[in-house]
Amino acid sequence: MWLSDQPGAWLFAMSPVIASLIVVRFDVLALWIAVAWNMCYFVQFTAARWFKSHGRSRYAKPMVVYEVIALLIGFPLLMMHPELLWWAPAYIVFATTSFIASSLRKERSLWSNAAQVAAASCMAVVVLASINNDAARGWNIAAGFALVQFGCVLYVKTMIREYGKASYLTASLVWHIALVIIGFAVSPVLGALACALLARAVTFPLAARKHRIKPSIVGAGETVATILAIGCIVAAL
Structure with missing residues (x-):
């Protein structure tokens, strides 16, 4: 009730912010924004459960508690930095x-996933525009994560919810x-990252044809891929 049931989802949502924290060398304001965004993530997945249940009371408590904590963290932040609005x-x-x-x-639909990827990725712009007034680099980092993360969405679907569907594997x-x-056009580092992600998108679905891979293992693999993406995107962009 209080934690996400999607392996690796927290790191997936936080990775653009983590990359931005590295860029600004863990500036205090950036850390505050990161903590606030972390609470937004907790509000999002608990509220999503509440909406999915059409307002059943058993799902309300975690959502309300996280909302109060997010308000306590976020309201002073917005009062001191109203430009975030x-x-x-x-x-x-x-x-x-x-x-x-x-x-x-339809929370696992592609259009819902796209909104979640966009929200997470844009946090790189929020942080860098607020700290270094460097929105251009923020947009570059956001674009890098958006491309990588939506690819992760498609890959994970080929392994779990859309397993065996040729259309998703092709996509x-x-x-x-x-x-x-695109990666090699921008940077050899990003090209190498993309090659590693492509190799995983090819080999694991092929391996799963003989022995189905557990979602927990898929999630663990995406955690490794996300950590690799953070390092490569920070280094290249």
Whole structure:
């Protein structure tokens, strides 16, 4: 009730912020934003469960507790740095999309996943624009994570929820091949990262045809991939 049931989801949501923290050398304001975003993540997945249940009371307590904690952390932050409110409309759209998907029980749909990837990725811009006034680098990092993370979404679907569907496997492979091309066009480091991700997107679905791979193992692999992405994206961008 209090923790996400998706292996690796926390790191997935936090990775653009973690990359930004490394870039700004763990600035105090950046850390405060990161903690606030962490609580937003906890609010999101508990609220999504509440919306999915159509308001059943048993799902309300974790959501309300996390909302109060997020308010206690976030309200002083916004009072001291009201410029962060410029991002409110975008995040209202991201959150609304997520909660609509949950209420329709389509929280694992591609359009819902895309909103979650966009919300997480844009946090790189929020941090870097606020700390270093370096929105351009923030957008570069956000784009890098958005491309990598949506590829992860497609790959994970080929391993779990859409296992065995040729359409998803094709989409995943095409996305990862495009990622290799884009990666090498930008930086050898990003090209190498994309090659590693492509190799995983090819070999694991093939291996799963003989022996189905457990979701926990898939999640562990994505944790490693996310850590690798953080290092490569920070180094290259």
